[in-house]
Amino acid sequence: MDRFEARGKLWDAMDKEGLVIKVEDHVIRVPRSQRGGEIVEPLVSTQWFVKMKSLAEKAIGKMRGGDIVIEPQRFEKVYFNWLEYIRDSCVSPQLWWGHRSPVWYVEEHSREYIVARSDEEAAQIASEKYNGEAVTLKQETDVLDTWFSSGLWPFSTMGWPNEDAEDVKTFFPGSIMETGYDILFFWVARMIILSLWFTGEVPFHIVFLHGLIHDKHGRKMSKTVGNVIDLIDVVSSYGTDALCYTLLAGSTPGQGITLSNERIESNCNFANKLWNASRFIIGNLDKISDEERQELATVAISDFGQTDEV
Template sequence: ENAGKYEGMDRFEARKAMVKDLEDQGYMLKVDPIVHSVGHSERTGVQVEARLSTQWFVKMKPLAESALKNQETDDRVNFIPGRFEHTFTQWMENIHDWVISRQLWWGHRIPAWYNKKTGEVYVGMEAPKDAENWEQDKDVLDTWFSSALWPFSTMGWPDTDSADFKRYFPTNTLVTGYDIIFFWVSRMIFQSLEFTGKAPFRNVLLHGLIRDEQGRKMSKSLGNGIDPMDVIKKYGVDALRWFLITGSTPGQDIRFSYTKMDAAWNFINKIWNASRYVIMNLGDMPAPVLPEKSKWDLADRWILSRLNATVKQVNAQFEKFEFGEAGRALYNFIWNDFCDWYIEMTKEKLNNGTAEEQANTKNILGYVLDQILKLMHPIMPFVTEKLWQSMPHDGKSIMVAKYPVAHDEFDDDTATEQMSHLIELITAVRNIRNQANAPMSKPVDLIIKVENDHLAEMFEANKDYIDRFCHPEKLIIGTDVETPKLALSGILTGAEVDIPMAELVDLDEERARMKKEIANLEKEVQRSEKKLGNENFVKNAPEKVVEEERTKAKEWQQKLDAAKDRLASLQDA
C-alpha cells in the first residue's frame, strides 16, 4: 500500500518518473513501442486499467443447474420471443462464478465483517454483537445482485406468510429489454429458485431497443437521444404509447420516427372527431343498449360482425403479446370500417329515418363506440377515458369497465360478403368519377352487370346505399344487360360496373387503363397459383387459410377474365 516516493502522484506522471529513475540508475536496458487496445470509460473517456484485488464471488454451477432443470418443469419461464430461451440456456450452460463485490459509494454493503484483532471473517444477515471489535467490508453488492431480489423482496420476503407474497408471487409477466437477459432476467430466475423454490414469473416479454431514425442506438456521445417528455409535450402521451406499442415486434428494435408520431396523432384525431360526432347524436340518452337483432339492417349486421371479428383478433394477439398485430386490427376497423363506412351509412337514418330507426341507429353507434374505446384503453388510456366519460355510459371509469369479449351471435358471414360487394362497387364508382373528373353532383347512369341472380338481388335490395354513395341518375342491374363501349368500367368480384360517358371517354386512355388493370390482375393470379402450387403451404397451413387462398384465386381469375372481355370490346370500338 506504500508507494514510496510515488505516493499520491498521478498514474501517468508516476510512470514517467519511474522510467526516469530506471534510466538514471542504469536499469533501463531497452524501450520497445507497442500498439495495443486500451479500454476507456464509457462515461468519462478516461483510460481503464486492471488492478488485482480481493473480491467476493458466488459459486454459479449449482445455481445454473437449478435454473436449467426448472425449465423442464411446469414451473418453467416462457420466453417471448421463444428464441431468447436459447440465449438464456447458453449463458447458464457456460456460466462462470459471479463476482458480486463492487467498489462504489452506494449500494447494499457486503454483509461481511473482519475482526480487528484476529482477522477472523464473519458473514451474516446481522452485524456481530460486539460490533466495536469488527469492521464491515467497504465494498457493496453488484447492482444486479440487489435487483435480482426484486420479484420477492418487494412482496415481504423473507416473510413468506405476508399477504403480498402469497397473492403476487410469482408474478405473471416481466417486460424488459433483450439486452439484459443475462444481467437481470437470469439472475432473478436462479435467485428466486434458490430463496423461494419457485420461478419468479411465468412469462418474460422481451422488447427491443429504441433507436434513432438512422437506426443508431441513442447515446450521449452521439447526441441523438430524444427526451420522451418533449415528444409527449408535442403529441400527447397516448400518441407516444400508440407508436411504441403498435410499432414494434417482440424482440426487435424500433426506430423512432416523427413521421410515425404524426400518423399516431392523426389516428387519435380521427378517433376524437368520430367520437364527438357520435356523442353529439347520442345526446342525453341512457347508456347504449343493442336493439333486437331483427331490427338490424345490413350495415348494422356488418359493423357488429366486423366488431366481433376485431375483438377476437385483438384478444388473441394480446394473449400472444403481438401488440403490433392487435394495433393493426384496431386501426383497420376504427379508421376504415367504423369511420369511413359505418358512420357515413348511418347519416341518412339519423337525419331522415323514423323515430325507431333513429333510436336503433343511435344505440348501435353508441354500443360500437363504447366497445372501441374499451379495446383502445390499454394503449390510449387518457383519450379513451375522456371520451367515454363524455358519452352515455354505465360505471365510474373505463379503467374498471369490463373488457370486450366476442359474441358468436354477432358473426354474420352473409352481411360481411354483401357489404364487401357494396364497398367494392362504391369504391369503383368513386374512382371512375374521379378519373373522369365527374363530381358527385354530376348526374350519371350506372350499369351493373352481375354474374348471377343472387348478386343482382343483393344490389337491388340495397339500392338505398347505392343511391346515397354513388348518386346515379339511372340505375340498371342485371345479368343480361348491354355494356356500352363508350363507358368507363370497373371490374368487381362477380360483377362489372359501367358509367356511360361518351363525351368524356378517351378510348385510347381507357384501353391503356384496362391493359394496366389486366397486368395487375395477372400478377395476383400468378401469386395465388404459385402459393397453391406450393405443397408445403397446402399441406402445413390451416385448412381455413388454404380455402381462403383458393377463394381469392378464383375471384382474381374471374376479375381477370372480365377485364379481358372488356378490353376486347374496347378494341372493336
C-alpha cells in the same frame, strides 16, 4: 502517489540507471470512463465470487420442467445458453451505494473473516471462534453486485425473510414478469436463481419480453449517447395519438422498434386522415335514414370482426 506521477518517477529512475534502451511513440486505444472520462486500466484486486453452477442447474430444471415459460419462446435458447455455460460471478463491485457485503475481517488474524447478518452477530461468532479473545472486526466496504441485489426483489420487497408476512403469502410467487429482452440473463435469470435458493419457489411463471426502442440508425436509445427523443416535445408537435399509434404499430414481443420524429410525423398525418374521415361521417349522419345507419353499422361490425380474427 498518482499512477501517472509514479510512472514518470519510475521511468526517470530507470533512465538514471541506464536501463532505458530506446524511446518510441505508439498509437494505442485508451479506454475511458463513460461518465467521468478518466483513463480505465486493469487493477489486480481481491474480489468475492459466487459459485454458480449448482444454482444454475436448478434454474435450468425449472424452465425445462415447464414451471416457467418465456414469451417469445425463442429467448429460451438464450436463457439456456447463458446458464449452461455460466461461470462463477463476481459480486463485489467497488461502489458507493448498494447492499454492503455481509463480511467482517478480523484485523488480529490476517486473511480471516466472518460472515454474519449484523455487527452483533459477527461479534458473537468472533467471540466463540476465538474463545473470548478481544478482536477488532471491520466490515467489508464492497457492496453486492447490482444484479444480485435486484435479483432479491421478488421476495425481499414482500417482507422476507419473514415467510409469514402477509405480502409474502399473498403476492409471492407472482404470475408474470414483463421486462426487456436485454436483461434476460442479468436480471430475470438471477431472480429465478435467488428465489429458488432462498425460498425454494420460482418467483413467477411467465416471462414476457418486450423489445428496445432504437433511433432511426438502429442504435439503442441512450441518454449517454444522446439519441433520445423528448416525448414532451413529441406530444406538443404531433399529439399523443400519433405517438401512441407509432409505439403500438411497431411493437412486437421481443422485437426492437425504430422511433424517429419522421415516423411519428407520418403517423400523425395518418391520424389526421382518420380524424377527417370520421368527422365527415359523423357530420352527415343526420342526412341518411335510420335503415341506412343500421346497414352501415352492420357492415362496420362485420368488417371489424373479420379484422379481429386475422
